[in-house]
Amino acid sequence: MKTSFVVVLFTVIAEAVLAAQWYRGNLHMHSMWSDGNVFPENAVAWYRDNGYQFVCLSDHQILQTDTGAWLEVGSKRLSRAAADAYVKGHPASAEVKKENGKEYLRLKTVWELKKAFDDPAAFLMIPGHELNRVVAGMQVHMNAINVHATIPYRYGDTPAETFRRVEAAVRAWGDEQDVHTLFMLNHPTWPYFDIKPEVLIALPQIRFFEVCNADGGSVYPPHRSWYTMEKFWDIVNAFRVEDGYDPVFGTASDDTHNYTNPAGNARPGEGWVCVRSASLDAGALVQAMYRGDFYASTGVSLADVVFDEAAGTLRVKVNQEKDMTYTVRFTTTKAGFDRATETFDDPAKGKKPARTGIRYSDAIGKTVKIDTGVEASYTLEPDDLYVRATVISSKKAGPRTNNEPEYETAWTQPYGWRAWQARNPVKARLAPKK
């Protein structure tokens, strides 16, 4: 009895591991429910038809649940041409109403969209929405992912206090409903270094942020002393890991607003995540992301990312695209890194706002190894707080915004931090020296 139970359990686990596969998704996109330029059906269909398995249609401020959302044809949000094209494209489902000489089209709710698009084997819509406001002159944007109701915005006096309150609300909703929710801090450097690393250092409960938002990016050329997005990521994780907290994981997303103008910003298909999950299920995908079992990409596809806990070795394997070559850069920060910061003045220039810049030590986020080829590995040194890999293709990215790398790139999550923390308990490290 006991043996067979163990055998059955082992078989179940083995099957789950064997069945795990990569699912590609975009966690941040808009439709006519807010300021996206197409109907939600067109937005979701683009992703379904272009090699994605899941999306979160994250319109601003609201989950799309209102069954009475009618858009006036010929209004600023819906041109006559767009309305006609939609009705032609969706003859069976388009809902038109005429009232007082005006014509309206109804927006489908997220539940109606899920019914139309979800396919257990192939495609999933995860409900969610963006929350955004200006707080103390800074853009404070975040996504509530896998929530089944609108999470109202909660203001604090500062961006950090606002993030803290909204994250707590999203988590509380998930706990209450027994649903795995995901909170993501969006485009922290948009439009000009609005959210600083100290916010994420102070809020270790925030586990996800956009290391690449393919729409946003710094609108103005940054002062040379500012950090890059990767450096931002390493700053947060160096402090967090050394202080005994979990790191923040990095996502890439489109923040799609524009589905129709290939020359404009905020196009689809520029930044995504690939999540390794046993099933195409919102809860399973979210849990896999909490485990850090995903990577962010602007074009590079990874066949495998393996971390050998015992040996402390991170291995990555690339799905090679024809004629492309790859550079794999491993980045770590050593324990005991210099925590001092310097501020600098970054004055207003034209429309660019004035900021007090903050500069962190060069010891944070150091390249420790560069491999070329489709397979690469790095074994952590005992004083490495973590290691992560950046895989860069020889293929140039298409027309891009400031925030996207010049060449197609993938980013793994940081690995090895748990082992470092286990060897260096916080209490022992922070105890006064004798």
Ligand SMILES: [Zn+2]
């Ligand atoms: Zn935003």
Ligand SMILES: [Zn+2]
């Ligand atoms: Zn957005």
